[in-house]
Amino acid sequence: MEKMKHSSTESAPKELFVLAQQKEDTSEKISGPSRTFFQDARRTFFKNKFAVLSVILLIIIIIMSFVGPTMNDHGIDDQDLARAKMPARVPVLENLPIPGFEGVLRDEFKGSNVEEATNNAYSRYDNQKDFIDIEVLSEGDGSKNSAEVRATYRVYEAKGMEDEYFWLGTDSLGRDQWTRLWEGTKVSLLIAFIAALISLVIGVAYGGIAGYYGGKVDDVLMRILEVLVGIPSLVVILLMMLVLDPGITSIVIALTITGWTGMARIVRGEVMKLKNQEFVLAARTLGQSNKRIIIKHLLPNISGIIIINTMFTIPDAIFFEAFLSFIGLGITPPQASLGTLINTGFDNIMLYPYMLWFPAIMISVIMIAFNLIGDGLRDAFDPKMHK
Incomplete structure (x- = not known):
């Protein structure tokens, strides 16, 4: 039996045999450069968009804490009761429909009728009638506090400060x-x-x-x-x-x-x-x-x-x-x-x-x-x- 196998192998054409080539084992080959623990930590941190955005936001806040006070001519201790409790007014934004930065005081007032509600608004804003715009929200039916108006007080005009801008308003002592x-x-x-x-x-x-x-x-x-x-x-x-x-x-x-x-x-x-x-x-x-x-x-x-x-x-x-x-x-x-x-x-x-x-x-x-x-x-x- 062994002789038959041997003879059959010798009689087979050589073209059927291919020389085997030894190749490098790539099963454990590292496909990329190794990273340290801190490199992996940095990579994971930068994948967190909220954390990265928070870092950028904090950097801006820290920079602004030093730069912000120098962006206008108002010092931290500059007091003036004539400009006390002024609302926020920002250039350009005052002309846009963005509430809170147009430099006016706005509130709603009630009364038994429109006239009484309007008088309540006038008394609230020191009777500056020429600078108060009244919008009737409800005329009421004559019962108590059934009428309602919205009053818009143009305080910068009333105080002759049309050219002044307090970006976040002023406090009770007039400080910026x-x-x-x-x-x-x-x-x-x-x-x-x-x-x-x-x-x-x-x-x-x-x-x-x-x-x-x-x-x-x-x-x-x-x-x-x-x-x-x-x-x-x-x-x-x-x-x-x-x-x-x-x-x-x-x-x-x-x-x-x-x-x-x-x-x-x-x-x-x-x-x-x-x-x-x-x-x-x-x-x-x-x-x-x-x-x-x-x-x-x-x-x-x-x-x-x-x-x-x-x-x-x-x-x-x-x-x-x-x-x-x-x-x-x-x-x-x-x-x-x-x-x-x-x-x-x-x-x-x-x-x-x-x-x-x-x-x-x-x-x-x-x-x-x-x-x-x-x-x-x-x-x-x-x-x-x-x-």
Whole structure:
């Protein structure tokens, strides 16, 4: 049988046989360049359109907080009661059907008849009849408050300021709202960034030491931290008011005293999880100091969670500053912050709501932007999100 197979193979024509060529195995070949973890994180972050848009928006707001106050001739403390509570008026926009920027005060008034409703409108706007346009909405049937009119008060003409423009109006003391809004935004962002930076440094150092050394060091440091956590921030603020004058310094100190505790806890937990990993043991074997191990090996591996937590700390600090200024424990006039502007607008919300709109919109945009950036960074530093 073997002889038959051998003879048949020899008798077969050579054209039927093709020389096999050995090819390189491409099953495990890398088709593209390898990327580091931070390159993957950056790639994932830029895929998040809302986070990227928030970054651009925040950059614009930060730039405008420095440039905005210089865009007109009105200083932050320039007061003139003759121009108090002027509505917003913007060139070009005043001629477009965009409510809120045409430089007029508009409201609706009721009465038992049209004449009474009209007189209510005249008395509301200092009887400037020549500058008040009346539009009858309802003539009524003679019953109480059945007639309704809409009054449009051309306040810039009434005060002889046809050539003046206050882009966001003025406050109760005649100060330009545009200038004060950007100055207040700059102060609020400055307080938030300083408080977040100090909390970052203290929290990372404190949590890193407690988590790395453990034992008695960890017990002592964590008991101190628990005492600080148990003190309400508002109590700390009140104590600061007894020692320091209300202002930026007292707010930053109050935010610093209790603001770093959350960061310290997070860093401590992450360091305790990593300190027994092989790369840390290898560093110890090579004789590296504890300080170098923490700074060069542990902190880079937890930098993602540190950045994310910091991005969420900044809007918390902005809101806390605004809350303190709103209740009168933060920035005091004539200094401006978003909290003081909201407080002034709240006092006039019934008659001049525009004084509240602009600072409220600004603080809302800033806080939403920071939270969207924080969400984007959280997804970017999550290995499960990398594709």
